[in-house]
Structure formats: structure tokens, C-alpha cells
Amino acid sequence: MKRYLSLLAILLVVPYTNTCSAQVVDSTNVVNSLTRCWRAFSHEYSTIYGLEEDEINRYSKQKVCFTRDSVSMYHGILFAPKYSIKKVNAENYAKNNFDCSKRKLGIVTDSVFEITISSVTKSPKDKIVHKMTDVVAFDGECIYIVADGVIFKLLDAEAKAQPRSSN
């Protein structure tokens, strides 16, 4: 009887163990994939947005770079980034965040990684370190960065892609 109980215990534990290890591998791969420079090649508007056209053009020319120690985003450089990664249904992600379909955002995969980046910055005035938060999505090839309600679709900055203007 004891033998069957221990076997049952192993069978119960094994699936959870596998899931956890898969998640760790996924998270590591996602962060490794992010660690490079990106550049926007298209954009889309959310229902309410806050960027002017000239700002969108300026952002499109700017690189977004992830390194181990820093993240260079549109609004400045942040330090000591920590990534919270959640795998979400792509269609739901587009609908919940932008009231639109994933197709409109140009997402072709079924799921995307929603990555919340927690980082810190130093205020030049008072030297106080502030915690910052940014959200990006990653579909395995492109990242989607939302800046003031405008969704920028970014590719590897070194890859040659034909830029496309939205709308």
C-alpha cells in the first residue's frame, strides 16, 4: 500500500515540476530575446491616445535597447530592470488593452508574453531613486510598446524591414 501511495505522490508532483521548469526556461528565453536594440516600424492607435504626430515620428526613429543592466525606452534610460512575464492570449490582450483585434496590431501568434518591467531611475535633482513601470508585449519576433496610448510595433534594429506607416 505504501508503495502505491509513494507512486501516487510522485505522479502528482511530476506535472507541477515540469510546468515550473518550462516556465523558467520560457522566462529566460524571453528575457534573452529582448536583450538587444529594437526600432519601431509601424504603429497603431488605441481608443484614446496622447501622442502628437511629430512625437510619433520622433519615437519611430529612436532605438529601444534592452541590456542586462538598463532599458533605454522612449522616455529615458531606466536601470536594474526586473521582468515579470505572463503568457496571455493574444486576442484577449489586444481586446483588453486596446479594444481592438490582434490582427489590427499585426500579431499573428495565438499568445504573447505580457512583460511588465520594473526598474528604477535616479532623479537628477534630489538623487532619490524612483521605481518605474513599463509594459511591453512580445510575440517571439516583434515587441509592442505602448507609449501614451500609441502602440509601436518594433523589430530587431539590425534587421532590414520595410517601414510601414499606420493608417
Next chain:
Amino acid sequence: MKRLLLLFILSPILLFGQTRQKAIVDSIRATATDIRSVSALISNNPGNRVEQVQVTDSDGFVTLVVRVHLTDAGVIPILPPMPLAKIKTGVIVAGILTSVNVPPLPRLVVEPDTIIAQPLLAVFKFDTKDIPVVKLDMVIVPPLPRLKLEIETTQLLAVFELDLKDIPVVKLDTVVVPPLPAVKPVIEAIPLLVASQLRMEDIVAGKVDPIIVPALPDILLMIIEAVPPVILAIEYLPAGKMDTVATLSFEENKMLVSGMHLSPEGYDLLEKLEGFSPELYSLQDGGLTIGFGFFIPDGEGSKWAKGMTWEDAERMIRQKMPTYEDQVKQYINVPLTQKEFDALTMLAYNLGGFSKATSIVNDVNSDAGFDQLQRDWMRFVHSKAPGVMKGLMNRRRDEMLVRNESNYQPERKIQILKTRK
């Protein structure tokens, strides 16, 4: 004649190798004048074999023809087959080589054609075809002496540099914080120093034991009592003009966002800002709207074909609100006043969350200052739906009035967007 006889006798010698044959013949010739010497030469070599004796009698002479097979057998012992390694050079002598047992030799060691033994007594010729090529399968290496690992702590022996790329990124699930040492509840001063008397040079690193902090005057309570008249004064400000907003001189209590909720005044204002519609209507934003601006995705409108009562809408907005309160709790990591929390929650309700408005979130978290926060806040006035830009501008201004002035009364009534027929 004798010489002829001897030559005749020794003719079989020609069968031998020319070198040794010549030596033997020469020695016979040297002694050929004496028949006894020839006989001794033959008989001294016990290996010689008499093959034929022929006796002829003529002219008064008896001619004795002895056919002798000269052999080296007595002189050159035939060695049994031995491994080459065991043959000592002293044993090898000239003779007929019957067989040589050559052990398998590694390819690189074998001389191509000849093996020469020193001193040179014999030359053994090998056909390279006969030398087996042996495949070396295994080399046994004797155990190496163990390396002594001795690291002296006083001497730097090695510097290990870790490449950051090699360090795997692992999601940190749990951080165990060791128990912190208990803080002494009582702080005493020895001796009692006035702050102005402290000099930097007197301060040394280490455990600071006693400093008596005198009780602070209860200034905060007095200021809070003075709030109502200040708020009344603000009501005289021209409504909605952002440039004229004055920053109050007192500090409201800030709280951790985790325990905060939208205030009743916040609900009232939000209902005014959204307007109420008992029926579905379209803002051309990819769906339909009903009640207090509830977004209904395309295809789900049939659920609300009968419309929505005011009571249903009040109930529904309270059901939906925790989602947007949670957005504030998720993104904001600094304490907020109630009015700040209300303003942010109303903004999240309108934007659909903070994931697309991280500029405002980061302004709040980094205490970016009023000007920058207001600038970023007021940016969210663009919309793809036509004709609502002015409405968004008003809305942003109303949210900022709440945040900056606790003004939940923007002098407007709830707009009834649709009237049921």
C-alpha cells in the same frame, strides 16, 4: 689433381650463400695441400654430412671421391622461434634464418625494410607485407599525479571573472529575508546634545546609542482643522481653468494604495463624466456603449437589447470599479491621498487601464512634479472616434481638478445620452 679433387668434393658448397661459401672455399684452398687438413676441416664440423663415397682405382692411385654436404648446423644453432623482443644481440649469429616471430608492431615504429641488430651479425630482411599492421585500440595512460589544490587565503592566486551572459536569468519567486534584529524601542541621549552642538568630527561610525528626540509639536492636527475654510475659498476659483489652479499649502494624509477605494464623491463625478444611457449607442470605437459608458464589444449587443435601468447601471459600475482600482494598485508604488487615488482611478476607467499610460504612472511614482504630470495627463485627449476630443479635454481637466483641488463638483449634471422611446 688434389686440387681438382677438392674442388670436386666441395662443389656442393656452391649451393650456399655466396659470402659464406667464398669464405669456406678460401679456407679449404688455404689448406688444400694437406689431405689431413681437408679431412679435419670436414670432420671438425659435426654438422657436415657425407652423402656419397666413390672409390676408383686407376694408374696406381686410389681416388676417393667423398661427396660431403657442408652445413652450418653444428656451428649455427637453429634458434627456436622467439619473439623479437627476447632475442639478445649476443645470441644472434650468422646462419640460416628459419623463422622469426615478429610481434605486432605499431606502424610508426617499424623500419620499412630492414632490422639491423648491433653488432652486425646478421641482416634480416623483411618484406613489409609480412609485418602486420596493428591497429592500436587502447593506450593505457598511467595515473597522473594528483594536482595539489592549495589555496592560501593570504595570497591572491586567481581571479575568476564571470561573464554576465553566462549567468542564467531565473525568475525569482521567493526571497527569504532573515529576521531583522530588533530595534531598541527606547532611545536615550548620553550626553544630551543639542543638534546645533553636534560636529561632524564627533560622529564616528558605529552603533549610535542614545539620542533623545524632544516631542514634536502637534502641528499637523492644527492644520487639518483649518482645511474647511480653504476648500470654501477654492470654490470661488473660475471653474476649469487649469492655469489658475493654486496648490494648497497643507499636506493631506497619504495612504498605501493597497487599501484604497474610489470615494463616493468619485463615483458621483464619474457617473457625471460618463453620462448615462439606458440604451445601446455607438461611439464608432469598435463596439457599443450603454449605462455609464460601459463598453459592449460587437456581437454582444443582443444581451442588452432591452436596455439598462439606472439601478442596474449603478450596480454595474460598482462591480466594474475594482478592476480599475486594481490597476492603480498594480502600477502605483507610492502612497496617495484619496483625491489622487480617485483621479487616477477615473483616468484608468476611461483609458481602460494603465498599461498604455505608463508616462502618467511613472510621473506619479517618481514624484515628477505638478507641471510634468499635468502635461502628460492632458495629453490623453486624442481619439479616433470623431467629435469627442473636446469631451476628452474636459474630462482630463475635471480629473485634474479632483487631484489638485479635491473638486468633485465641476458644475455639470449627469447627461442623459439617450432617452428610451
